[in-house]
Amino acid sequence: MSTRTGTRRVFAIPLLVGAVLACAVTAGATTQKKSDQITVTMETLVNQKAIWDVMIPNFERVYPNITINISYNPNNTIQYQNVDTQLAAGNAPDIIPVAPGYGTPIAVHNFAKAGYLAPMVNKPWLKRLVPSVLARDKYGKVLYASTNGVGFYGVFINNTLFKQKGYDVPQTFLQLLSLCKKAHAAGVNTWLLGASDQSAPLVITMDIAIATVYAKDPNWEKEREAGKVTFNGTPGWHQAFQRFQEMNSAGCFQAGAAGTTNNSALQMFALGQGLMWFGITGQKAAIDASNPQFTYTFGPAPVADSTNVARDFYNPDVSFGVNAHAPQAEQQAAQQFIDFVARPKQQSLAMHILGDITQYEWLHSQLPDWMAPFKQALPLTTQPPPLITWWNADVGTVLRTNGVGLITGQQTVSGILQAMDKAFDEGPQ
Amino acid sequence: LESAEPTPKAAGRSTSGRLRHRRVQQVPWIFALPGFAAVLLFHFIPIGFGGYYAFTDWNGLTHAHWIGLQNFRDIAHNPTARGALWHTLILAFFFVVASNTIGLLLALGLNRAVKTRHILRALFFMPFAISPLAVGFIWQWIFDYNGALNRAFGGVGLGSWKQVWLGDPKWAIWTILVVMIWQFSGFAMVIYLAGLQAISDDVYEATLVDGASNWLRTRKVVLPLLAPAVTIAATLTLIIGLRVFDQIMALTQGGPVDATESLATQVYKQTFYSGRFGYGTAFALILTVLITAMVLTQIAILRRNESRL
Numbered sequence: 001m002s003t004r005t006g007t008r009r010v011f012a013i014p015l016l017v018g019a020v021l022a023c024a025v026t027a028g029a030t031t032q033k034k035s036d037q038i039t040v041t042m043e044t045l046v047n048q049k050a051i052w053d054v055m056i057p058n059f060e061r062v063y064p065n066i067t068i069n070i071s072y073n074p075n076n077t078i079q080y081q082n083v084d085t086q087l088a089a090g091n092a093p094d095i096i097p098v099a100p101g102y103g104t105p106i107a108v109h110n111f112a113k114a115g116y117l118a119p120m121v122n123k124p125w126l127k128r129l130v131p132s133v134l135a136r137d138k139y140g141k142v143l144y145a146s147t148n149g150v151g152f153y154g155v156f157i158n159n160t161l162f163k164q165k166g167y168d169v170p171q172t173f174l175q176l177l178s179l180c181k182k183a184h185a186a187g188v189n190t191w192l193l194g195a196s197d198q199s200a201p202l203v204i205t206m207d208i209a210i211a212t213v214y215a216k217d218p219n220w221e222k223e224r225e226a227g228k229v230t231f232n233g234t235p236g237w238h239q240a241f242q243r244f245q246e247m248n249s250a251g252c253f254q255a256g257a258a259g260t261t262n263n264s265a266l267q268m269f270a271l272g273q274g275l276m277w278f279g280i281t282g283q284k285a286a287i288d289a290s291n292p293q294f295t296y297t298f299g300p301a302p303v304a305d306s307t308n309v310a311r312d313f314y315n316p317d318v319s320f321g322v323n324a325h326a327p328q329a330e331q332q333a334a335q336q337f338i339d340f341v342a343r344p345k346q347q348s349l350a351m352h353i354l355g356d357i358t359q360y361e362w363l364h365s366q367l368p369d370w371m372a373p374f375k376q377a378l379p380l381t382t383q384p385p386p387l388i389t390w391w392n393a394d395v396g397t398v399l400r401t402n403g404v405g406l407i408t409g410q411q412t413v414s415g416i417l418q419a420m421d422k423a424f425d426e427g428p429q
Numbered sequence: 430l431e432s433a434e435p436t437p438k439a440a441g442r443s444t445s446g447r448l449r450h451r452r453v454q455q456v457p458w459i460f461a462l463p464g465f466a467a468v469l470l471f472h473f474i475p476i477g478f479g480g481y482y483a484f485t486d487w488n489g490l491t492h493a494h495w496i497g498l499q500n501f502r503d504i505a506h507n508p509t510a511r512g513a514l515w516h517t518l519i520l521a522f523f524f525v526v527a528s529n530t531i532g533l534l535l536a537l538g539l540n541r542a543v544k545t546r547h548i549l550r551a552l553f554f555m556p557f558a559i560s561p562l563a564v565g566f567i568w569q570w571i572f573d574y575n576g577a578l579n580r581a582f583g584g585v586g587l588g589s590w591k592q593v594w595l596g597d598p599k600w601a602i603w604t605i606l607v608v609m610i611w612q613f614s615g616f617a618m619v620i621y622l623a624g625l626q627a628i629s630d631d632v633y634e635a636t637l638v639d640g641a642s643n644w645l646r647t648r649k650v651v652l653p654l655l656a657p658a659v660t661i662a663a664t665l666t667l668i669i670g671l672r673v674f675d676q677i678m679a680l681t682q683g684g685p686v687d688a689t690e691s692l693a694t695q696v697y698k699q700t701f702y703s704g705r706f707g708y709g710t711a712f713a714l715i716l717t718v719l720i721t722a723m724v725l726t727q728i729a730i731l732r733r734n735e736s737r738l
Contacts, residue, residue: 081701084489105489105704114490196573196595198684256574258596258685264573394703407684411596 038333039067042091043086046072047077048318049348050285059340066333073097080105085299087116087323094326094334098145100316101388102428103396108321117321118127118331119144125342128360132382133316136389146338148318148347149356151282152381153207154374156397157297158275161188167275169373170302173243177250179275184251189274191247193257194265201244201403202396204278204301206386211304211311212236214383221389224424231424240412241406244304248407258407270294280315281371284355295355299373300381310380316388317356394423483711488704500711512714513690517719520606520691521670527610527661528666532617537647539618540625550622553615561612565679568608569595572680598688601681605689608676613669617662624658625651660731664724671720692716 038123044052049072058070071093073079079097083106086092096117102109112116115178120143126134130150137145165188170176176190183190194200213220213236220236223229231237247253254274263286269277281298288294304311322334339345347358357367367375387396398419403409405411483500487493504510517530535553538548556564571577572594579591594604628651636646674693677683683698692712700709 077701084701084704088489105701110490116490196681196684198682217480256579256591256593256596259572259574259593260596261569261573264575268575397698397702401684402686404596404684406684408596408598410686410688 009117031270034407035065036065038065038329039069040095040333040337042068042070042095042320042334042337043079043083043093044070044072044097044318045076046074047282047285048072048354050353051318054353055341055346055350057335058346060350063336064332066336067360068216068337070355087114089110090325092323092325094323094330095337096256098321099196099317099388100145100147100319101319103388103393105225105393107388107393108145108319110138111321112142112144113381116189116324118145118324118326118335119339120122120146120258120322120335123342124339128310128342128344128358128363130359130362132384133314133359134317137319139259145319145321146342147316148320148341148353149259149282149316149354150303150359150362151280151315151317151354151356152298152312152371152374152378153278153280153315153385154298154300154312155191155276155278155302155358156283156287157271157299157373158269158272159297160295161272161275165275169299171179171300171307172305174305176302177253179248180247180252188340189254189268191274192253192265192269193253193275194260195253195258195404195407197261197263198404200262200265202387202400203280203385204409205240205244205303205311205399205403207278209237209240209304209307209386210313210383212223212239214386215304215311215380218383221386225391230417231420232414236414239416240377241416244403245406245413253407253408258404261403269296281357282315282317282355284370285353288319296370297373298371300377307376308380310377310383312377313383314362314381315385317349390424391428392423392426394426395420398422398423432654447699474593479710482707483714485707486709487707489700489706490606490704493707496707500708501715503708504711504715509687509690510695512687513695514715516602516689517671517673517691517693517716520602520609520673521667521723523606523615524609524665524670524673526615527606527664528614529662531610531614532619532662533621535618536621536625537651538704540622550618553618555615556612557616557619559612560673562679564608564612565676568604568611568676569680572604595681596685598685601635601689605673605676605680608680609670612676613666617666620662620665621655621658624655628654656731656735660728660735663731664728667724668720671723672716678683692719 001403052068052070055071058064060070073082083092083096087096096111097106098108098111098117099106100108108117117139123143125146126143129137129147133147133150134143137143137147158170159169165183165186167179167183168175170179174424180190193204213234216236217223220229220234224231248257254265254268257265260268265277265281265285266283267290268274271289272291272294278301284298287296300307300310300312320338322331322338324331326334335429340411341350344360346359348361351358352363352368357371361367362378365375365378367378387399390396399416402411402416405416447490481495484495484497485493486496486499490589511614512548538551539553543549569576573579574591574593578594582588582590586711592600594600632650632654636650673691673692674697677689677691678692678697681689683694693716696709696712696716700707703709
């Protein structure tokens with residue numbers, strides 16, 4: 001009797017598992033038959049949540065048979081990790097966040113080369129794109145990504161404090177140094193810098209290099225790839241780093257800048273504790289959230305010798321590709337969502353929520369009022385961050401890691417430039 | 430004498446009993462199978478793959494190619510990697526010493542009949558229950574140049590004590606150590622408290638009868654009897670110290686200029702910043718071997734001391 005019971009138990013378990021599986025399969029098939037609803041998965045940064053809280057309901061009203069299931073990553077570091085791991089594991093979302101060009105772990109170039117991105121063909125929004133942005137959304141001659149907005153690097157200006165202290169907003173590097181000395185003597189912070197999380201020295205030195213390297217030789221990148229020039233052998237790169245050091249020596253940065261986080265520097269600016277803060281237009285929302293009453297404008301960084309040369313770079317923003325390994329129906333729905341967001345009104349709405357502008361607005365110089373001081377510099381701003389044009393992510397990592405060393409005394413200009421050359425010479429990723 | 434051979438009837442019963450017993454024994458194994466498969470699939474196989482990728486040039490996107498010991502040679506020639514190893518050892522050493530000393534002192538203090546001992550034990554243990562990353566971000570706010578610590582110094586007239594805690598290479602690594610000690614001393618305390626409470630009251634009474642002073646009792650009786658707790662606490666804190674990651678990423682991200690890089694942060698950065706998955710797993714393999722070797726050595730030494738005591 002008990003032997004039979006034991007035998008029954010042994011056979012009962014696989015039978016039970018089989019029954020459950022059969023039910024699951026049948027239920028799945030029934031559900032699929034019942035509805036043509038398609039769910040598109042998507043992943044992006046949490047700082048874009050306000051955009052998608054508006055865009056997704058708008059889209060789902062127009063396309064009721066498509067549901068967008070979005071998830072957010074807290075920052076770029078986690079996003080890089082998640083996207084790379086998901087792609088390698090084969091469970092990446094249908095819409096993948098990407099960064100145009102090379103130089104980042106989610107670069108369009110790398111993903112397209114590895115076959116992870118589906119081509120985008122016959123797109124109605126192509127004619128509204130800036131050629132230099134479009135070029136970086138392509139791999140070879142094929143378009144693989146859609147970039148919705150553009151942010152600009154430059155300085156946020158505390159006009160109230162400038163007026164209160166009787167200072168003029170500097171336009172050139174010499175004017176900046178002069179202001180720094182004067183303000184420092186008066187105990188006023190000129191340029192709020194948050195260097196402890198490493199990204200600020202990276203973007204400032206790259207921004208200065210736009211004036212000292214790229215404005216003088218727009219083909220410098222190609223020459224570097226061909227091995228005709230080097231970072232350490234280019235006077236403009238030395239000048240860029242030296243200017244960063246000169247700013248430090250002239251007292252431009254507040255006390256303890258090397259131990260201040262970028263977020264803390266932003267908070268200080270929003271609280272009116274400095275004349276300028278260097279950042280990207282997309283950070284407007286963070287400043288407004290810190291102090292909604294605070295008023296400011298945004299202008300070009302005063303890091304060049306004159307106002308007639310390029311001295312800032314633009315940053316392509318909110319870029320997405322479609323997962324080439326997703327099922328066909330999901331890929332098609334994902335393309336529809338990307339096309340919907342790229343419609344002029346939707347795109348403009350989305351980018352203004354973030355603090356960016358659309359490429360169309362850029363092409364037609366349509367800047368919001370708070371960016372009025374930047375208008376004159378806009379036609380000159382044609383260079384993307386060098387970081388995304390360098391073929392190897394390690395070059396940016398070297399600069400990011402070592403830039404703060406120019407303030408702390410741990411690094412020399414030549415030391416950093418040599419390390420960047422070494423990283424560049426490792427070749428494309 | 431009774432025959433050792435079973436009767437045919439008894440033999441038949443015995444065979445069916447054995448069969449039944451075997452089948453009944455099989456059932457728990459069937460239940461254990463999914464769990465065993467999961468552990469194998471998600472724990473041991475990835476470790477095996479990790480070991481393999483350490484010898485490849487895998488970039489996480491395309492196919493991996495076998496490159497032998499090249500990753501390890503690159504690590505040996507990389508000053509950042511050597512610095513990371515040194516920082517890991519420094520942090521682990523001071524962390525083990527400090528967290529165990531503080532934990533032991535707290536345990537000795539709170540093992541008495543103090544009225545507030547239960548609240549105090551909970552308070553000291555509480556940091557351990559918080560995510561290390563969250564702890565790191567809270568302390569980043571404290572150690573920021575404009576943060577709570579420097580403001581407090583300024584507020585009490587000690588403005589000259591202000592430091593660039595996270596941005597000065599002289600201070601950065603010690604600020605990380607402070608955070609680690611703050612978080613994990615309570616954990617060591619709990620282990621030592623458990624050890625202290627396992628010591629019989631008779632032992633204390635015997636030392637009282639013998640007229641031993643508090644200090645003599647602690648040194649000659651309590652500490653030797655705490656040796657097993659020391660082994661456990663020192664081993665666990667050594668493992669925590671060697672794999673330090675969250676606090677560094679939250680506080681300094683390895684900066685300024687690699688001054689706080691550890692092996693674990695290098696694993697992460699090489700893998701996910703630079704996309705050098707093979708190189709990153711080589712770091713991970715080194716870290717695994719290092720932790721295993723150091724922990725086993727430490728356990729062997731402490732166990733030998735335990736048996737001597």
